Amino acid sequence: MTIKAKIRLYVDAPLGQGQSLSLSRDQAHYLTGVMRQKAGAMVALFNGRDGEWQAELVEAGKRKAVLSCVEQSKPQKIPPDLWLYFAPIKKTRTDFIVEKAAELGAARICPVQTDFTNAERIRQDRLQAHAVEAAEQCGETYVPPVEALQKLNAVLGNWPEDRKLLFCDETLVEDATKGLQGEVGEKWAILIGPEGGFSDAEITRLRAMKATRSISLGPRVLRADTAAVAALTLWQNALGDWR
């Protein structure tokens, strides 16, 4: 009988049958100090590439913890090819968007600076840590990379021909979700603006792009974090792996 580990950790090392690895000092402290695990305890590990593995704690020191992979408990899953572009807003709401994007199966998380974005920099490492934590919590084997902050104009200027762009247009009233049509397996990205929306110039440019598909998120003005979750939900339900 397999004992399923309750503690789940993201690691950077390769995972595979019989593979041993040392945890980072922080993770060793968490596992043996905070969670008080002793040698012999089972821990679930994933690295975003090799699926999830049940691993045995073979050395449990305060600063050093060594684990040995016993068996694979989940195959590696790759989410549909959906990217989320969003304009960073207040700290907790930005953290929240990253957490929810990881939970809802975005393949890549891309902060963008728009005309109405105040943020000039982001803490990419901190946001990446939020994506890792969301994956640890939710039993995911994949962790979406959080990209560096880019300017929206540059992103749109280099938009790849084969990727559709889902634009949540607050002014759209009819055929609200008509834009969410396509074949399963296509490349998509969702674009969520900051509180206050996009500038007129941005809207004009977005509407003129061949890649753009517009949808409405209903008659209410949604906060940016709500809009991100709602758009990810509608996309996964219509074109992603929810059906």
Place this chain on the structure above:
Amino acid sequence: MTIKAKIRLYVDAPLGQGQSLSLSRDQAHYLTGVMRQKAGAMVALFNGRDGEWQAELVEAGKRKAVLSCVEQSKPQKIPPDLWLYFAPIKKTRTDFIVEKAAELGAARICPVQTDFTNAERIRQDRLQAHAVEAAEQCGETYVPPVEALQKLNAVLGNWPEDRKLLFCDETLVEDATKGLQGEVGEKWAILIGPEGGFSDAEITRLRAMKATRSISLGPRVLRADTAAVAALTLWQNALGDWR
């Protein structure tokens, strides 16, 4: 030309042509102290019943502020008849669920105690204040009432015959959104469990109820707050006022 007020306040008083009202001490302090508004300034007011009104600040004291309604700027809107039942979780995530439910147009917010809910009490007034703030921010004219904490078993025991119950069942794999069928204008409720889900007894009871419609929220394990936003989105999109 009407000057549209940027500040938007929820008040309890009746609103109508020529109607005057005094703000509470806290709101007066916010308006004149924090936001430094002077007599003559315009403020948008709503009370959940009479739509939104543009009102002029006619007396601007530190502890007293008197406003006079000038004209209605939005008619009163009533959202579709959708209730959200959810199990309170950690403080910030519970606050978040209430905020998002108000934003996404739930008509009523009902915290429930399930077998796996740790919370034995909630701060109903604080949660209600979050719903008010969400409505203020998002330009809504309606504020969903936040009910007192009830036991799920009691709620299910008295379930009204004419209200469908949307149950987000993690074990459902096929026909994931088949449960989301119905006529526009019907009465519905969404039920979201705590982290850790429902007990076996609760699941058995829910599945046996005539009112229950089951849906799946995809192959990932979602946190309770994410599940609430996703379910509200799918319902509004399929049966609510998003289409």
